[in-house]
Amino acid sequence: LLKCDGEGARAVPLAGHVGFDSMPDQLVNKSVNHGFCFNILCVGETGLGKSTLMDTLFNTKFEGEPTQHNQPGVQLKSNTYELQESNVRLKLTVVNTVGFGDQINKEDSYKSIVEFIDTQFEAYLQEELKIKRTLHSYHDTRIHACLYFIAPTGHSLKSLDLVTMKKLDSKVNIIPIIAKSDAISKSELTKFKIKITSELVSNGVQIYQFPTDDETVAEINSTMNGHLPFAVVGSTEEVKIGNKMVKARQYPWGTVQVENENHCDFVKLREMLIRVNMEDLREQTHTRHYELYRRCKLEEMGFKDTDPDCKPFSLQETYEAKRNEFMGDLQKKEEEMRQMFVQRVKEKEAELKEAEKELHEKFDRLKKLHQDEKKKLEDKKKSLDDELNGFKQKKTAAELLQSQAQQAGGSTTLKRDKERKK
């Protein structure tokens, strides 16, 4: 293999303007033409305002009815929307957990969520492994951000929250938020946030950290990291404050303004989720969470990078080995089916033979019956014939006697005898 690794590339100065500084623009233009994909998963109990928050974040009314509380299990409902802002087209998918936290037994609640996330990874992996693939036009459904809605109890995380987040933290970027935070006073909120953060740390839950390696955004990201979990309030209703219409929730004792940073962290969430780190969320999903899934899946399937002798396996060799195994299995199955078929045929054959035998016997019986009947009839006929013959003979004899008697002259007597006989 003629490798070209270019290690030790020297830096050279340019004597003039070449023009490749347009590369970021070329790249951005290509992405604009393609459009972008962003997929958010909202996990939280029913009634925590997940749908409202999405509506508020993206400034649009997304879907329909609020869900009932009597779902038998946790289901995931996914909806995709096309949004556009200036020249940017975004395919936004919002996935909601329906019925989360409503069941009496919540042990399996996290399972359908994990399954859903894995299914999206699986779909991508399948596409990536295809021979003829179209990765650049693939609609990416992998979850880029998971907003975990914490109920505003003011005390601590529920055990369901801890269990669920623990199961999800290696599969998706988790951003915990305190929902409906207008239910908590400011002082309680600070204590609540500290409690939540310490519980997450002590339970080893890895939540998404806003990246601080790029100096342009390092400062704001690290500040925001300190404000997690974000205490949010969502609202699509507008209220007049001063001479402006603002998104707010109006109570008799005052109005909570969604976009007022003194009232809640909504602005921070929007800033971090959309305006600063959307691309990083997508990248982490692809380079970290997806790679982990892929690695585990391939290892599970028996693929290895090196064989026991530490020589690199090519995936082709493993494909070949798997393929042979598959063919072997297929042949075995085929053989089994063939055997079964032969067996069935034999059985059926035997059944049919049995039936045929019965029929023959029946036929023979009937035949015999018929013969017996026939014989009987013949016998009867014979006896009748005999009787008839006997009668005829008697008749002939009688007639002869009569004619003889007439000839002898005593015809009247014979007549009288005849008449008597008649």
Add this chain to the structure above:
Amino acid sequence: HVDTAEVNPSHSNMSAPPHPQPPAKGASHAAGDFSYVGIDAILEQMRRKAMKQGFELNIMIVGQSGLGKSTLMNTLFKSKVSRKSVVSTPEERIPKTIEIKSISHDIEEKGVRMKLTVIDTPGFGDHINNENCWQPIMKFINDQYEQYLQEEINIDRKKRIPDSRVHCCMYFIPPTGHCLRPLDVEFMSRLSKVVNIVPVIAKADTLTLEERDFFKQTIREELRANGIDVYPQKEFDEDSDDRMINDKIREMIPFAVVGSNQEYQVNGKRLLGRKTKWGTIEVENIAHCEFAHLRDLLIRTHMQNIKDITSSIHYEVYRVRRLNETNGQPNAQPPNTLDSNIKYIMIHT
């Protein structure tokens, strides 16, 4: 409509400067609605990421010796990115076999960093018998695809797979003025199937404008007649806008170029050029030669596209062929057998 200069409480100082505020689709159109979601900030995020990661570009230059290949590279990138073959004796000059020499440089412009790799092919077309001289070049290109594929199918793979695939192969046509030679046709015919070929007429300062136009037309016809698809390939035009732009380019290729590393004083300006007794040829003057068009195509407008075609088309074609090969039987196998196997394995695991 609310004046956007009035500080929007939702506007933090980190987001991009205010854009004109068309509402997101489906937003309510209540009076005074000025909510800006910030979806378009992703463009800035992408730009930041690209600047941080830098770019890679791998260009191969193919042509007989003496056609000014190295000079042209150095002119394109305004630095010594390609070393001219050191000529000592004629015997030493021409390598016995075609060599493939790769040199990488890190260059930077306005904060954009690029790793440029120039792949030279000394010995091409220089021998008496040039049969199969494309083979080592074809092999090199395929080896780079192979290297990428191997890394891509690893279980434990790198975050960013180093890209050594040849994005563009510049083929230098000697300025005979007549037509393509059999070697040119043979090479371009074979290689255009695996790599983006950008043909250029080298040392075009020996052609008058009429001779140049005639030559280009002849070349275009010959390319068409031989079914050779050079970059930009018609079948990869994405939409009608693309087609319009690319059609214009297709009518102009191959570009007739002149290269130079020397500057001369022309009309009070210092310009790159070649000085002769009858005048100075200005390299970047489009009335003199088409260098600027080539530079714009290759670097300023279509660089990303060239890389995209390499990765999403040429590389994929190689991959398909390679993965089908391992079935043991050549093309007799129906397509996508292997992935149905994988699906079977996945379903039954």
